[in-house]
Amino acid sequence: MAGVSLHKVRKVYGDATAVEETSLEIVEGELLALLGPSGCGKTTTLRMIAGFVVPTSGSVQIGDRDVTTLPVHKRNVGMVFQGYALFPHLTVAQNIAFGLKLHGWDKAKMQERVDEMLSLARLEAYAGRYPKALSGGQQQRVAIARAIANQPEVLLLDEPLSALDAQLRTQMRAQIRELQRQAGITSVFVTHDQEEAMAIADRIGVMNLGRLEQLGSAQDLYQRPASRFVATFIGKCNLIEGKRTAPGEFVTSDGHRLRVPDTAASQDATVVSFRPENAWLSDAPDGAANAVPVTLKASVYLGPSVEHEVVTAAGSRLTISAPAREDTSHWQPGQALYAQWRVEDGLCLA
């Protein structure tokens, strides 16, 4: 087992930069998710760790080995691909044994390890089947068993769940998490699905336009997003444009004064953000909290909650989520109300 560190890696293709200078430490035994929209550089980053892509500059370390230019087959990484990439001409057991054979395991030990992997992936009954006779979820498990059979130092997963339907995806991510914990293997999981990343990872690295925007736990990212991109990419978020004028004071673009937490990060803020569930609507402003006059557009009943869509005088659309048990039926679309949130729930972002 070993951690992985990327030191100022950068990848340029012609005049397109896939990954800007990025440094990243992946702690031994953790599962780190790289999250971002397509084209954000997450897969390129993963492929640099795998060795399929050589960085233009910077270095990659696995444990204390510098592997920057080491070819893939000498790195001892396990990889799970988007379409699983099983060998169609080999059975499930032969697929799992593939890496073991190459590493010269002796026959008895190899058989033992294959059996162990089959039972770990709950595939004992399918050892003799060919991949095309398996369901998507089973192929997925073969791919993972094959990747970890040889006890790699790092497990890399490239959107491994994207080919599965929604229900199976939820099941599989729990299984992947379990397998990863049991093996205690340092893992990097690439996904564009924020819910998936939050459900599976110890830490999440959010990437955008080739840059690592923020690295932290799901809670960090949700409660303390470091940028406008992270705030809007992870969960729903309301943004009000404006400018910080004095410590603890923010003036919206339509001249409304708001109070904000006074932090160093709010120095050159251009936006105040708050989560829909941290805000409420009221008929008259209550002095302690921020209040912005809005017009109610629509209310959508979602079962546990009601989402109110409102719009400010400047035209910003906000979403305010209220527990469904609160009776708000007396509010009609078109009615003038106040959107309110506690000062400490507002976050100033650049």
Add this chain to the structure above:
Amino acid sequence: MARIPVGRILFLGLVGLIFVFVIAPLVVILWASFFSDRILTFPPTGYTVAWFARAWALQDFASGFITSLELGVCATITSQLIGVPAALAIERYPFPGRETVRQVLLSPMYVPAIVAGAAVYIYFIQVEILTNVQLASTFTGLLIAHTLVALPWCIRLLCVSLETANATSEEAAASLGANKFQTFYLVTLPSIRSGMIASAMFSFIASFSDLEKSLFLVGPGMTTLPIAIVNYLEWNLDPTIAAVASVQIVIIAAALLVSNRYVNLGKAF
């Protein structure tokens, strides 16, 4: 009352006619090879297998048959040796000029065979003038020409085969510790095996039945079966020729059946 599916009946009738049009001449040849009459007459007065024996007894046919068989096998091997690495390079490595290389390798298919045959002949003569190495009317010369005949089939079929084979399974092999050769041998080769067999069969058929490209390149004692047939036809018309053609038809049909077992030929084109 059920409607009579006029359109469908017409369609099936047309398909049937096309089959008859294609297959009838072959059936007639196979049939005629057993006629006992010295001059092809219809209806035949009796049947015999003597023409097959006579065909084999004729030096030109026997040696032409052997030469064609040897050429077919050798051209199949050489075209695989060139075709597999070439197709691999074209499909897996994005080097500049890749499309040009593909087109050049496919080009023998587009150039009229008789023109290409003449060009190869002139080239061989030039080589002979410069180096004193004789290529025309030799087995080597014929082999070079037949490799050209076979190569486009290889490239076309192998490229299709590599396109359908999943390139990420090669990456998977690398991540499991396979170097380039192990990846090729353990993953790529098995996944294109059926494409290789099909392309080998097609190469063989193309070489075995080639007439035009060989026309200028054969010489005394070094002739192919199709050319022996043409030479014989100039002066004779008896069932011997039908017997020879029958053998040729059977060999080609066998090759087609084998290749169809490995790839869906309807899908490959």
